[in-house]
Amino acid sequence: MASPTLSSLPSSxxxxxxxxxxxxxxxxxxxxxEAEKADQVAEAYENAHVHGVYEAIAPHxxxxxxxxxxxxxxxxxxxxxxxxxxxxxxxxxxxxxxxxSLVMLGSDRSPALVAxxxxxxxxxxxPLPVLPGPQPVAVAPTPTAPVAVGTDVxxxxxxxxxxxxxxxxxVICVAVVHHLSTRPRRQDSIRRLLACVKGNxxxxxxxxxxxxxxxxxxxxxxxxxxxxxxxxxxxxxxxLKSPKPQQKKQKQPKQRQxxxxxxxxxxxxxxxxxxxxxxxxxNDGSSGASHTDPxxxxxxxxxxxxxxxxxxxxxxxxxxxxGYEKDNWWTVATNQ
Amino acid sequence: xxxLTLNFLTCAVKTCKASSDSFxxxxxxxxxxxxxxxxxxxxxxxxxxxxxxxxLRTTSTELGFPELPEQPPSAETLEADEAMLKELHNLLVExxxxxxxxxxxxxxxxxxxxxxxxxxxxxxxLV
Numbered sequence: 001m002a003s004p005t006l007s008s009l010p011s012s013x014x015x016x017x018x019x020x021x022x023x024x025x026x027x028x029x030x031x032x033x034e035a036e037k038a039d040q041v042a043e044a045y046e047n048a049h050v051h052g053v054y055e056a057i058a059p060h061x062x063x064x065x066x067x068x069x070x071x072x073x074x075x076x077x078x079x080x081x082x083x084x085x086x087x088x089x090x091x092x093x094x095x096x097x098x099x100x101s102l103v104m105l106g107s108d109r110s111p112a113l114v115a116x117x118x119x120x121x122x123x124x125x126x127p128l129p130v131l132p133g134p135q136p137v138a139v140a141p142t143p144t145a146p147v148a149v150g151t152d153v154x155x156x157x158x159x160x161x162x163x164x165x166x167x168x169x170x171v172i173c174v175a176v177v178h179h180l181s182t183r184p185r186r187q188d189s190i191r192r193l194l195a196c197v198k199g200n201x202x203x204x205x206x207x208x209x210x211x212x213x214x215x216x217x218x219x220x221x222x223x224x225x226x227x228x229x230x231x232x233x234x235x236x237x238x239x240l241k242s243p244k245p246q247q248k249k250q251k252q253p254k255q256r257q258x259x260x261x262x263x264x265x266x267x268x269x270x271x272x273x274x275x276x277x278x279x280x281x282x283n284d285g286s287s288g289a290s291h292t293d294p295x296x297x298x299x300x301x302x303x304x305x306x307x308x309x310x311x312x313x314x315x316x317x318x319x320x321x322x323g324y325e326k327d328n329w330w331t332v333a334t335n336q
Numbered sequence: 337x338x339x340l341t342l343n344f345l346t347c348a349v350k351t352c353k354a355s356s357d358s359f360x361x362x363x364x365x366x367x368x369x370x371x372x373x374x375x376x377x378x379x380x381x382x383x384x385x386x387x388x389x390x391x392l393r394t395t396s397t398e399l400g401f402p403e404l405p406e407q408p409p410s411a412e413t414l415e416a417d418e419a420m421l422k423e424l425h426n427l428l429v430e431x432x433x434x435x436x437x438x439x440x441x442x443x444x445x446x447x448x449x450x451x452x453x454x455x456x457x458x459x460x461x462l463v
Binding site for chain 2: 105162
């Protein structure tokens with residue numbers, strides 16, 4: 001495993017010490033065969049630097065997550081009607097209504113995010129209500145608005161998923177695996193995803209598909225400046241900005257880091273403006289954060305080119321397709 | 337949580353997955369609500385072959401619904417059977433478990449369902 005990188009985390013906080021401890025314990029445990037102990041240390045670390053953070057920033061985080069990644073949306077639209085799929089690490093549930101002919105079950109480790117996703121599911125199950133008062137004329141009515149009635153969400157850990165083996169047609173897992181702090185845990189999480197889909201024992205490539213999406217180390221076009229050969233294990237800050245009405249709309253960066261265009265871009269009559277958009281890390285305090293805004297640090301393992309495919313193979317999977325989209329590596333995997 | 341969802345869920349404890357007793361999970365002290373939703377016959381027909389029918393029959397009975405036929409209807413039969421479509425829509429999609437517990441028949445662990453959301457996070461000794 002790439003443990004040396006953990007010891008040089010760009011943080012002087014106590015997190016640094018915890019990370020070093022986790023790495024040291026992981027290394028020691030591997031040698032001593034005490035994988036269980038290393039797992040506990042890694043889990044405690046992830047509790048502090050992933051789960052706890054998302055729980056604390058859930059509403060703010062959710063408000064910045066509204067536009068599906070194109071490759072993910074395409075994957076979902078390619079599924080046949082009635083297919084049953086999982087969204088492991090569904091966050092606020094932004095992928096649950098992309099293809100309403102599917103049954104989508106979302107799970108996330110954060111109860112606060114799942115509660116937000118549940119509200120979203122309820123809105124997906126019903127055609128938009130006709131509001132009293134004048135209707136915006138510019139918006140054409142959609143008489144047969146598709147309704148996603150087969151959608152649901154629950155709280156679960158990606159390493160202890162409650163789905164029966166081989167039960168579903170496909171899985172998506174977007175921006176989740178990179179939050180696990182050791183390579184064995186990342187590979188194990190992919191193994192768990194593969195266990196959920198149909199197709200064990202079939203010819204490679206014909207079974208249920210698992211789409212995994214992780215942050216890339218190679219982000220040459222991003223202002224973050226991460227690139228090949230750089231640090232892979234990082235604590236990335238999230239600044240929980242206090243709400244400021246009419247906040248600097250014109251100051252939004254023209255090109256955003258994660259390629260999520262504003263939802264309102266193409267709508268003729270704008271609903272309330274979205275909050276300042278942020279990249280996967282865009283919220284790093286460089287624009288408009290006051291010094292009193294709390295900062296949370298999330299653990300990320302940045303994947304280098306080819307590493308995700310290696311992890312899929314180590315998890316017993318076969319790689320069907322893979323690619324790069326806007327600072328992320330993605331892979332579609334099946335069972336061997 | 338929908339009854340449809342329950343058909344895909346088992347115990348989150350790794351050692352339970354191999355046991356047939358862990359599926360389906362058994363509702364306990366379940367508070368159900370009925371939600372009027374638009375029926376989507378095509379979705380039901382398409383989902384049918386993906387359901388574990390035996391488990392669905394168990395769940396249906398445990399929740400106090402009328403007994404389902406022993407064998408699942410074929411796609412053609414279901415498409416033409418409006419009453420059956422409505423019954424399945426009512427059971428699978430419109431019935432929500434809002435409060436209660438889901439119990440594993442193998443290890444006995446109880447997962448809480450609150451405000452319609454099931455929580456499968458395990459205490460550390462079960463991970």
